[in-house]
Amino acid sequence: MGCITDVKYLRVGQCRHLECIAARGGRFASVEFPSLCGLIHHSDIGWILFDTGYAEHFFTATKQFPQRLYSFALPVDLPQEQRLIAQLRCFGIAPEDIALVVVSHYHGDHVAGLKDFPRAKFIAMKAATEEMQYFSTRPWRATIQGKLPNMLPEDYFTRLNYVDDFGSIDLPNWMSPFSQAFDFLGDGSLLGIPLPGHSCGQLGLLLPDAVGRPVFFVADACWSLPACREGRAPSSLVNFLTHNGNAYRASFMKIKQLAEREPVLAILPSHCVKTWKEFNGG
Ligand SMILES: [Zn+2]
Numbered sequence: 001m002g003c004i005t006d007v008k009y010l011r012v013g014q015c016r017h018l019e020c021i022a023a024r025g026g027r028f029a030s031v032e033f034p035s036l037c038g039l040i041h042h043s044d045i046g047w048i049l050f051d052t053g054y055a056e057h058f059f060t061a062t063k064q065f066p067q068r069l070y071s072f073a074l075p076v077d078l079p080q081e082q083r084l085i086a087q088l089r090c091f092g093i094a095p096e097d098i099a100l101v102v103v104s105h106y107h108g109d110h111v112a113g114l115k116d117f118p119r120a121k122f123i124a125m126k127a128a129t130e131e132m133q134y135f136s137t138r139p140w141r142a143t144i145q146g147k148l149p150n151m152l153p154e155d156y157f158t159r160l161n162y163v164d165d166f167g168s169i170d171l172p173n174w175m176s177p178f179s180q181a182f183d184f185l186g187d188g189s190l191l192g193i194p195l196p197g198h199s200c201g202q203l204g205l206l207l208p209d210a211v212g213r214p215v216f217f218v219a220d221a222c223w224s225l226p227a228c229r230e231g232r233a234p235s236s237l238v239n240f241l242t243h244n245g246n247a248y249r250a251s252f253m254k255i256k257q258l259a260e261r262e263p264v265l266a267i268l269p270s271h272c273v274k275t276w277k278e279f280n281g282g
Pocket of ligand 1: 107109110220270271
């Protein structure tokens with residue numbers, strides 16, 4: 001039976017947002033909005049990514065209209081040393097060593113690096129993928145929704161498995177109010193948990209027996225963990241970006257409950273600079 005032997009929480013580029021957009025009650029001041037992803041080692045299958053953050057492909061994919069609107073609205077900064085490929089190289093990991101990428105959802109800041117991993121299998125939710133396919137022939141709507149279908153590898157669908165096709169298991173009581181998860185490997189070490197609302201078919205990843213403490217990557221189900229603990233959801237100004245507001249609030253409140261009750265669980269959002277610093281000992 002396999003196990004998780006390493007978990008890293010990496011910063012791969014950033015854009016800037018007004019703080020009051022990321023959380024109600026925040027300042028009317030520009031704050032860093034990093035793109036964070038997970039690098040996980042599993043004893044049986046090797047290196048796994050949870051999302052990819054930004055990548056060079058993002059700049060190529062947003063050169064022309066309408067996609068250029070995306071980078072115009074959210075200017076992205078990706079220093080050389082933050083590029084995922086460069087960070088992996090520092091750990092002695094080649095792009096070909098990535099065996100699996102778990103795709104939380106298809107917003108550009110989560111999937112920009114998928115083309116960099118030629119041998120990886122992919123896991124995503126079926127609903128999210130079908131919506132992405134729908135958008136692939138509707139570039140304006142896709143861009144307004146923050147989706148860039150041209151960032152998927154050409155053979156993406158031949159390497160993709162739907163999380164919905166894996167068996168689901170009951171979660172232990174300490175994960176309440178989450179009760180069910182998809183067991184990717186059948187050994188309970190990598191569990192996919194739907195976190196609907198932010199986008200169509202958003203997927204979180206729970207590592208119940210990660211090194212030292214359990215880890216739960218929650219993608220964009222909350223943007224700021226401190227704000228989530230205080231029950232401060234993102235501003236209604238970003239409602240147009242939210243797939244389903246009621247589902248978003250339900251996922252957000254579940255994470256709030258879990259964060260309050262289980263301080264040992266590392267809840268890792270995709271854009272929370274404070275959580276990233278704390279997890280990395282800063
Ligand atoms: Zn995001």
